[in-house]
Amino acid sequence: MTQDGSNAKAFVLLSGGIDSAVCLQTALDRHDDVEAIHFDYGQQTEAIERSNAEEQASRAGIPVHISDYRTVFGDFAEGTIEDKSYDSDTTEREGHSVGYVPQRNLHLLTTAAATAEHNTETGREIVLYHGAQQGDGEEYPDCRPEFVQAATEAINRSTDQHEIDIETPIIDHTKADVLRLGEELGVNWELTFSCYNDEDGTPCGDCPACLERKEAFAEVDVADPVLRDR
Template sequence: MTEHTPKAVVLLSGGIDSAVCLQQALDEYEKVEAIHIDYGQQTESIERSNAEAQATAHNIDLHTVDYRTVFAEFAEGTIEDKEYDSNHMAEEGHSVGYVPQRNLHFLTSAAAVAEHHTDPGVELVLFHGAQYNDSTDYPDCRPAFIEAAQKAINRSTDQHTVTIETPLIDLDKPEVLTLGEKLGVDWSLTFSCYNDQSGTPCGECPACVERKEAFEKADIEDPVVAQ
């Protein structure tokens, strides 16, 4: 029986968490590819640019998925054309960045794309950047969801065994930064703002506030700062 080398596939958004996941995957696996999903987020242009730059820097394939039409049917969170500020952190009981069923869509689509680009029998490892702070506001960033999603994905295929890796799920944002620093992540190729579309963060939205506080707590200089 022929043995196949496992392949790691990273959901690469262009943000901090996925950049750290990518570096972790590169350290652990010989074969690594990435997937970037465009779901109509306001900052898609800079996010995609960062994802492409990270993939190019590590000489790996980047697959892109256009989810705009699907997500337009229930547009919320960061896919709406609106302004976010530090005084508006939550609405209707959840974070302003909440998008219904986002990670369920992302993981199942990533698994499908990975299968399409992989020979049968190869073990697939999906890296997903859920981290500890997200679990409070996002139910699809909690261990119970990840476990259920993995079971469902494996029930839907007999071509591959799929494992979902969440190396950051027990780490808060400063700890994620500390790990990324140790792994050698290039922070200049990450972006966290909900508002800006040009590459200069607004400094006021929840994502910018969280990023600033995390870099300060981790005692790391952020090369991407609000002007």
């Protein structure tokens, strides 16, 4: 049973990064029945992200569903799914972050909801855990509370088999706050990856994602086992 006494089943959108790792541990603390969903949409760092997600799920003793989104996102490839290099001098393009992928979270949440329904008995409540955090909302419209509320309403209007909730436990957290919470929850940072560039699983240390990670670990005064040599 969950902490609130319900029989909800939780599904965590598990990217292999910091935010989703914290969401996974949060879900595991709150629910007895947890599964993970990982999306492969052609991102350059998919190999290490998937490896991390699978290892996190394995250590938690839960199944992970792999959703292949390459064909869908390949029709409008932008952001981290293009074969290009990112650095500290290239943080924006056409008015938004270089990591922007059009309609990404709307796609991922609706597919996660469908995956969850397919793997949950009729009538049980479903909770989707999505790792949007405060810094994301500044640049990505689909990481803001208004979007999450609208997505939740739309998803529930599309089904009469389950009640589906979208939980965003770190949406009001800065990246440093996310790290602090993760420290409390015992998250293994070695199994997280934040880089936009593909260097055979080694972070570049210079792209916007790496810089944000460096700043957050420095603020919290915690050693980063992934970027320690960068």
